[in-house]
Structure formats: C-alpha cells, structure tokens
Amino acid sequence: MQTHAAKRVEITIERVMQSRLTDALSAAGVTGYTILPVYGGSGRSGPWSRSGQVSKAGGMVQVVCIIRPDRLDALLESAFAVVERHIGVVCITDCDVLRAERF
Amino acid sequence: MQTHAAKRVEITIERVMQSRLTDALSAAGVTGYTILPVYGGSGRSGPWSRSGQVSKAGGMVQVVCIIRPDRLDALLESAFAVVERHIGVVCITDCDVLRAERF
Amino acid sequence: MQTHAAKRVEITIERVMQSRLTDALSAAGVTGYTILPVYGGSGRSGPWSRSGQVSKAGGMVQVVCIIRPDRLDALLESAFAVVERHIGVVCITDCDVLRAERF
Amino acid sequence: MSEVLYLAGENLISPIVLSFALGLIAALARSDLSIPEAAAKALSIYLLFAIGFKGGVSVADHGIDLSLGQSLVAGIVLSAITPLIAFLLLQLLSKMDRLNAAAVAGHYGSISIVTFVAATSVLENRGLSSEGYMVAVAAAMEAPAILSALWLASRDGSGKKMDKELWREIFLNGSIVLLIGSFLIGWITGPKGLAEIDSFIVAPFKGVLCLFLLDMGLLAGRGMKSGRGAVGIGAIAFGILMPIIGSLLGLLCAFLLGLSVGGSMLLMVLSASASYIAVPAAMRVALPEANPSIYLTLSLGVTFPFNLVLGIPLYLTLAQAFIGG
Amino acid sequence: MSEVLYLAGENLISPIVLSFALGLIAALARSDLSIPEAAAKALSIYLLFAIGFKGGVSVADHGIDLSLGQSLVAGIVLSAITPLIAFLLLQLLSKMDRLNAAAVAGHYGSISIVTFVAATSVLENRGLSSEGYMVAVAAAMEAPAILSALWLASRDGSGKKMDKELWREIFLNGSIVLLIGSFLIGWITGPKGLAEIDSFIVAPFKGVLCLFLLDMGLLAGRGMKSGRGAVGIGAIAFGILMPIIGSLLGLLCAFLLGLSVGGSMLLMVLSASASYIAVPAAMRVALPEANPSIYLTLSLGVTFPFNLVLGIPLYLTLAQAFIGG
Amino acid sequence: MSEVLYLAGENLISPIVLSFALGLIAALARSDLSIPEAAAKALSIYLLFAIGFKGGVSVADHGIDLSLGQSLVAGIVLSAITPLIAFLLLQLLSKMDRLNAAAVAGHYGSISIVTFVAATSVLENRGLSSEGYMVAVAAAMEAPAILSALWLASRDGSGKKMDKELWREIFLNGSIVLLIGSFLIGWITGPKGLAEIDSFIVAPFKGVLCLFLLDMGLLAGRGMKSGRGAVGIGAIAFGILMPIIGSLLGLLCAFLLGLSVGGSMLLMVLSASASYIAVPAAMRVALPEANPSIYLTLSLGVTFPFNLVLGIPLYLTLAQAFIGG
Ligand SMILES: Nc1ncnc2c1ncn2[C@@H]1O[C@H](COP(=O)(O)O)[C@@H](O)[C@H]1O
Ligand SMILES: Nc1ncnc2c1ncn2[C@@H]1O[C@H](COP(=O)(O)O)[C@@H](O)[C@H]1O
Ligand SMILES: Nc1ncnc2c1ncn2[C@@H]1O[C@H](COP(=O)(O)O)[C@@H](O)[C@H]1O
Ligand code: NA
Ligand code: NA
C-alpha cells in the first residue's frame, strides 16, 4: 500500500508536566498525539512504580506524536522547552504512515 | 546477538473497533499482536481522556504487530479495510527481532 | 536540534518475569527503562486479555530501554538469558535522542 | 406549578444533585479532580447490579403484574419511535445535517440508566412505590432506538450495513446483560436472596450514586468545555424540549398501561432520558462519520443535567396530576 | 442423597451461584460485559482481608484450640501430597505429558480461596460455626503443593532449579501475606477490633462476593472458549473426580483432627479446590513450557464451577454424615 | 506520661495501625502484595468525600461557631509559617542543601489528610467531639505552605516563577476541591442529607481507612527501601522533631482560638502532619531539581508512621492536659 515517510516522536515525561507539554505542542501547531500510561520504570533517580499511588507526583506518561518530517524541529524545540529542567526522555524514530493527509 | 529484520506496525484505533481489527488481522494470517491501553490523546477531533469514562466510545487502544517484511502488505490491507472509515493512525517502523522463527 | 543516534529496545514479556528481567538489566548496567502496561494480545498461545484478572499469571508488560548503540549487545544478552525459555518478543529500532549524556 | 418548584428546590439540595454540581463546577474550573476509569466502571457495575436485583426482588415480592409484557412492548415501541420524532424536531430547530441528526435521535430513543436510578431514589425519598419490572423495561428500551437511528441514517446511503457482529454488540452489551441478569437473579432468589445481600446493594446505594454523579458532573463539565463549538442554540433547545416531549409520550403510555404513579414517572424518565454509554459506542461503530461531540454534548451536557435537576421533579408532578396519587 | 440434592438445589438458587452463572453465560454469549482488572483485584483484596480478619477474631473469641498446630500440619501435608495423587490420576485418565501433568497436579494440591469463602457463606446461611483458624490452614495450604509439582517436574529434568527469588515469591505472595496478616490483626484486635470495622467487612461481604463471582464466571466462560481444544474428556473427568478424592482426604484428616462439622467441611473444600491465582503465576516462572490453557481450563473452567455448584453441598452432607451434627 | 503510653498502646493495637504495619512489613519483606493505583485513588476519593461531608453536616448541626473564620485564618498562617521553622530546623540538624530543605519544609507546612482522618477516628473511639469545620481548616492548610516553600527556594534563584497555571493547579487540586465541595454539600444538606447516605459514608468508614492504611504501609515500606540512601540521621531526627514542634504551634493556636479538646487535637495533628500527595506534585512542577526521595522518605517514611503510632496519642494527651477535658 501507499505509505509516506514521517517521524514518530516518543516523549516520556512526568505526569505533572503532561498538560504543560501538550499545551506547548498545541502552541507549536502539533495537535495530533496519543498518550500512553506508564506503569513504572527506572532511571538515574532509581526505580519507581505506580501501584498503590495516589499522588500525581512520581508517575510518568508517554506522549507519542507522529508528524511530517519537516515539522520535527518545531516539535522538538517546543517539547525541549518543557522537558529541559525536568526528567524525561525524547526518542525519535523514522516511520511510514498510511493516509499522510492526516499529519 | 543474531537479529533479523522485521516490521513493527503500530495501529492506534478506537476501542470499539478493536475486535473487528484483530479479527481482520487473524483472517489475514496475522496472529501475533500486543494491545496497549491508551490514556488519552488529541487529533482533528480535539483532545480526549479516559479518566472517569464508562462508555467504550471515545477511547482508543494501540495494537502493535511485529511481522516479517514480506507479510507487511497483507497486514496493511486488512487493517486499512477496518480503519478506513474510522479515525486511527497506522505507523510502520523498521526493526530487528531476536528469535525470527516466531514471526 | 542536536540529536544523537541510539537504540530503542522493546521487550514484551510476561508480568511474572518483569522483576527478573529488570534485575538482569540492572546487572548488565542498563538502569534506564520504562515499563508500559499491556492490555491484551495474541500469539502462538492464542489471545488473552487482562480484564477481570486477579492473578499475575497471564499478563504481559512492555519494557522499553533506550541505550547507546555500543551497549546494545550487553543488553540483548542479558535480556535473552531471561526471556529464553519464556514467551516474549524483543524488538530493536534505530532512534535518535535528545540529551545523549543521559544514556 | 409551585409544587414543581418546591419539588425542584428540594431535589436541588439533595446530596445526589449537589454531587453532580460539584463535579460540574470542578471540571469547569479546570480542577484536576478525576475518578479513575476503573473506579467509574466499578461504580456503574454496582449500580446496574443493585438496581436490577432490587427490581427482580420486587417482582418476586408482588407477583408478576399482567402489564409486564405490555410494558415491555410499550418500552420497545417508545424506544423505536422516539428517534423519529427527535429527528424531525432536530431538523426543525437546528441546521444539523441528516447524519448527525440521526445519530442524536438514536440517543434520545434509548435511555440513561443513571437518570432512572436517580429517579427511583427520589421516589423512595417520597415513599412512592413503583413496578419492579420497570428495570426490565429500561433494559428493553436500550437497543431499539439504535436500529431506528441506523435506519434514519441509511435512507441517506450513509451508515454501515448491520453486520451480525453489530447486532450482537448492541443486544448483548454489558449494561443490558448485567441489568437483565441481575433482574433475573433478584427474581429467582426473591426476598430471601435480598436479605443475604441487602447491606451491600440497598444500604450504601445512594452514597455510591453520589460518587457516580460526581463523576458524571466531571464528564459533563469537561464535555461542555470541549464540545462548546459543536452545538448551536437550536440544538440546545432541542436538548431541553425533547426530554419533555419524550416524557409526555411516556406519560401517555403509562396511562394506557395503567401503571402506578411511581411506575408512570419512571416510564416518563426513561422516555425523557438520552443514552450516553451504549448508544455512543454503537454509533462509533456504525456511523463513524457522525460527530461524537454533538451527541455527547447534547446527551450528557444538556439533557442529563436538565433531567436530573428539573425534569425528574417535573415528571413526578405530572404523573401525580394525571395518574392520581 | 436427597439431602445433597436439596442442598444443591438451594445452593443453586443463591445469589452467589447465580452471579457466577450470569458471568459464565455472558462470556459464552460473547457479551462485552467485563470488570476492570483493578476492580477485580480490589474485590479480591477486600475478600481476603475480611475473611482473614474474621477468622482471627473468631480465634480471639473462642481461644486457641489445641488442634490449631495439628491442623496447620495436616493442611501442609495435604497440600504436599495431593499433587502426587493428582499426578497419578491424570496419567491414568488422560494422555497428558508429564510436564503438564505436574503443573496441573500442583494446582489441585493448592487451594482456591474464593471456593473457601463461598463455603463459609453456605455454613453461615445454615447457622453452622467452624474453627476460625481454618483461614490460617487455607494460607498454609497455598504453597507446599507448588514444591511438590516442581519436584514432580524435575524428575524429568524439566523445571527450573528453585532460586531464592522464587521461594520468596511463593511464600510471600500477596494473597498469603494478606490472609495471614489480616488473620493476625483480627486475632490481636479481637471482637473489639471487629466492632470497629464490622459494617465494612461483615455486612457487605456476601454482596461483594456476588460481584467477584460474576467476574469469576466471566473469566471461566472466556477461559472455556479459548481453552476448549486444550483439554480432552479424560482431563475433564479428572477435573471432577479429583476434587471428590481431595475432599475425602480432607474428611479423613478432619476426622483425625476432631474438627467440628463446619471445620471439616471447610477442610474438605480446601482439599477439593484448585488454585487459579497463585499457582498459575508460580508455574509461569518455574515451568514456562507447561501450557497454561490446560491448567487454567481445568482449575477455573471445570473444578471451580463443580465445587461451587455441586461440591460444596456434597461435602457438607458428607461432613454432617461422618462427623455428626 | 503513663497516659500517653496507655493511649499509644491502645492505639497500637487498633485495626488501623495494624493494617499500616501489615503493609509496611509486607513491603520490607518484598512481598508482591499491592493495591492497584485505581483502587487506591478510589479509596482516597471515598475518604475525602466522607470526611468532608461529615464535617459539613456537623457544622449544619451545631450552627456556625464564631471561630470558623478565625480558625481558617489560623490554619493559613500556620501553614505559611511552619515551613520557615522547618527550613531553619533542617539547616540546623542536617547538611541538606537549601533547595531540598525548602522543598521538605513545604511538606511540613501542608497537611496529611489521612493522618487527620485517623485522628478523627481515635477521637470517635474515645467519644470526643470536635468542631466540624476542622475539615475546612484542613483544606485551607494544604496550599499556603507551598507558596512559602517556593519563596524560600526563590531566595536562592532556584525555583520557577509562579505561573498562573501553577497557581490554579495548587489551589484547585483534586483533594482540596473534593474536601471543600463535600464539606459544602454536607453543610447544605445537613442531617437530612447525612441520613440518606450515612450507611455509605459513616458505617464502612473505618474499614475503608484500614485498607487505605494498608496501601500507605506498602508505599511507606517501598519508599523506605528505595530512599534509604537519600536521608541521613539528622534528617530523620528532623522528621520526628518537626511534627512535635508543629503540634505545639497548633496547640498554641487552638488555645488562643478557644477550640474544644477534640478540635485542638485535630489542629495539632494538622500542624504536625506532612503532605505526601499535593505538595510532592507541586514540587515536581516548580522545583524539579529537588530530590523527591528526600521529601517523600521524610514525609511518608518517617513522619507519617510517627504521627500515626505515637504522635496522635501524644497530641491527644497534650490537648487534654492543656485545654481541659
Ligand atoms: N534509557 C532509558 N530508556 C527508557 N526510559 C528511560 C531511560 N532513562 C530514563 N527513562 C525513564 O525516565 C524516567 C526518569 O529517568 P531519570 O531522569 O534518569 O531518573 C525513568 O524512571 C524511566 O521511566
Ligand atoms: N499525529 C498523531 N500522532 C499520534 N497520535 C495521533 C495523531 N493523530 C491522531 N492521533 C490519535 O488518534 C486519535 C484520533 O485522531 P483524529 O482522527 O485526528 O481525531 C487522536 O485522539 C490521537 O489519540
Ligand atoms: N508478532 C507479534 N507482535 C506483537 N506482539 C506479539 C507478537 N507475537 C507475540 N506477541 C505478544 O507476545 C505474547 C505471547 O506470544 P506467544 O509466545 O506467541 O504466545 C502474545 O500474546 C502477544 O502479546
Ligand atoms: Na429516551
Ligand atoms: Na486442593
């Protein structure tokens, strides 16, 4: 089938920063993203898990954006401004999509 | 370690369509997939979140299939037939897998 | 923005094996990973879903590690030792990351 | 009239309505208060199980009324016909295209079980009894409206052919099965069964309903915010007029069936209420091009609050006036 | 015999059994009714906490019976030995390979706490008391069977060497810890502690059990559908014969221990029931090559319903006949 | 003193404290016992709703005391000032850098609602009443401390400028909104409203609290294990000294306000307790460089258990000694 080159950006970020990130993405014109729950993880600040937690602190989410390659830089800059002082991982992959008109 | 080239297809689709998609995949001979919950997102139809929801409408899931490259087209065609009239994103990435005999 | 090449390893593994896998990863010096919940799936052992389940048996999680390319082999070997006799899928993708000093 | 206002005032300061208001205000003020999806589902499972069971026990208790079968038929007819009226009214009041109008219409033929539950608790507070089988009527009214909506949509060539899978999904959706199932369990086990589990399904019922309505308020508030642009003033007028029309149809049927005041009021509530769980899911499958913002905003953001706050006391007054009591 | 049938009939129309049946039917009819994983876990935490606590309070109340220690030892021995019998019976009745037979055997030595809970509620309905420490016996019976199963498997060279991690996982798994912990809390705080929280753990107990059994019915039904091919007629016969054999072993022990009728019936139920939570998880770690469809279908799809519907009344009748009462 | 010990002993063997201990031990023993996130949140929503509602009803019942306004002001001042004292004490007792000290200080100015809830249930057991509006004081004390902490941090140039978004998040966070909202609902609907839902929010309250404390114990235990390295002996001393200092400040205010013994003890508990839900979330946004292991270990792993086990009986004894009763 006909596919189109795109970029898949996966931003793993603290839950408390989620709305700030998505606001920044929207401001940068990125309105398409999907948010995945994250159950736990580990990093320089040690392992963590959401089980039994009530507070929003101490959890993360994964925001996945699929965008046209030419819009990648705008996305990364707006995301970086939010993530900069916070823990979080930004990971970019090449991908192909169906229905390119959507991105 | 010995790895083998494969394709990773990530289909973000409405929850109400999940069983129709997996039925279509099975019919096309794709029996390996993993379903991730999706917490929320945004697209042309605006932002949404699952929190507090009871209805199956208005939520999405992510179906991830890893397949041998030569079977990609069959998968995409069967997925597209389901997704066509519905909202949803299909994203294909090159990947490598261990234990190729499984795919 | 400045990005750096890395590898994204996604290990879909039984929930009962999660702590064994992350222990093995830590032992191999891989301390950064993110764990995603998995809602259901299908494979050679047929379809399954977590809904209504109480037992830890019969569910999976996805462990995502982003690492420097030169450390991939150490990771794969330690992961493989755990996954070997168990069901599970290991999928490796090329990616780019911001803030390479973290990996 | 003053009776309506008095009832409405009393209704307004019940914990149930105030919990809904709290959720609504919290959402509109953009508080991050939220109830986890799993908890919301657990609450709804509890409510369906409890209301079904109690209905069944009441049937076991009072014996089967001759009108059970008739009421079921009336419910099915009401559910199937209401969408046609709703469709016409929508065309009259708003410029909504036919596809979206069909989808909206389907919601108004079907029912909102939580509105029904809230109404039963108002009846209880006022010491009014009702036919236990109204729960079964509620279940019977869930699905027919969906078929009417699909038929309305198909006249335009839109809409998908009904496949077997969709039929099954509609008629065996979780809430219908749970409602009917627990109704039957209540019927079979009767008062003895109720005695075993009443401190679970009777005593805490209203409190659970409060938390569920808190969640509904949060959803309605968030829906209002995001759906603002999707519905015009005409559609909003529809969202208030239609339940009143529906309730009158319900009243007429109740009169013909010879239901009690309580039962009449419940049938009015069923006809007046609009689905926001089962029908939206069916519409996403069968009419994916219809815009969910429209039907959810109307059903959850306009009609549900209207019924909860003003509708229920209004329908009760009407039932008392016309049916007697 | 007519006593069994009468009891079975009465049991059959209890809300608990009917809730299970509702779940089973909904699943077989492919309804989308489901209980969220988090809610199912919350229900099971509630049940374990409540049953453990009440057992502890009852021990505090009646004082420690001399036979507590003996019962614990008997439970451990039963749990360890039953898998050997199960293994032989499986070889006899089916063509199952030794690895899968070992895995299945482990399930039958261990216990199903919800079967135990359902049995206590039958006892309660009939006004029969039982030794409070049976809860501790239940906890003690969870793990030994796993070791027997691993030993059976290792004779073939399959199975993994027991690592320290696995020992810890088996003996400190959540349900054992919660059951023992709440048993101790109940014991320490006694009737005074119970008075503080009884409207939480006593009154709504049976209702919560209904919802949990609804979920079990859904799981059993879905398991039956997907596990259909995995088990043959011989294995199914095993799934019905084995609990009866187990219950007789339990009866023998109960007689030797001098337990009350209620306690005897509970020990029979423990011996008769098969694990579907703790043992499957341990098997996935230690015997990953064994097929979960086989042991889950037998335990959840055959033995659990058998015990719930027919086994419990049968064991009660036997206990009454042989122990007196 | 012997009174404190007696009270502490009695407190120690309450189901509430023992449930916490069970969670703690299970976590330290690395059991996999866990409560799903959604269930834990549901429990906390229940507790907030119930405690707020009951507080409101009690205000409706006894009429508005003149000191409501004064108590709110006192609470706000306590919350705002305590962080400054905590900050100085931390500098004195430990080598913590100023940023982390500011973050920790913010936690101690704010409150832990579950400690408050546990204290109310101790009061209830002893038949002591308290001012219903203490719930509103609790809500008022949640946020001011955060502003003090940010001010402390900003003196170093660290910390983020307060944006409007952050203000909104702090003052409209879910727990404040739910507590205030249900307080108002309770106030408006009064004893009649309570009568409708008391078998939901009163009877099962203590049992739900047990399960929530089980979860807290699990979290505290897991936090202790992973946070071990992050806090030194000086910081731990702070975690025990600071609540005592806080409680004395609370006692002073209570005396000046003329609160009842029960109310005084609750104000002491509020001043003594440290936040572990709202403040950590605000700190992650505003002071991301501060180490969460430090403030969570102190708040959840040191001060919370101290207050639950020893603090509450101590504060009650002090309140009885100084306020009378
Ligand atoms: N290399 C990595 N791969 C995947 N996820 C990571 C990685 N490093 C960090 N994370 C995630 O980001 C969180 C915070 O990381 P850190 O800031 O290093 O503590 C971790 O708990 C993980 O969930
Ligand atoms: N570009 C994108 N990247 C990632 N997810 C997307 C994207 N566009 C849409 N989605 C997901 O698909 C859903 C429906 O999209 P839409 O049909 O555009 O409303 C959104 O709510 C997102 O969850
Ligand atoms: N090709 C695949 N793509 C994605 N996930 C898979 C694939 N194969 C297996 N899985 C996942 O791994 C689980 C076990 O697979 P199996 O060992 O084949 O039964 C499945 O239930 C899926 O969740
Ligand atoms: Na209707
Ligand atoms: Na057994």
Ligand code: NA
């Ligand atoms: Na404080």
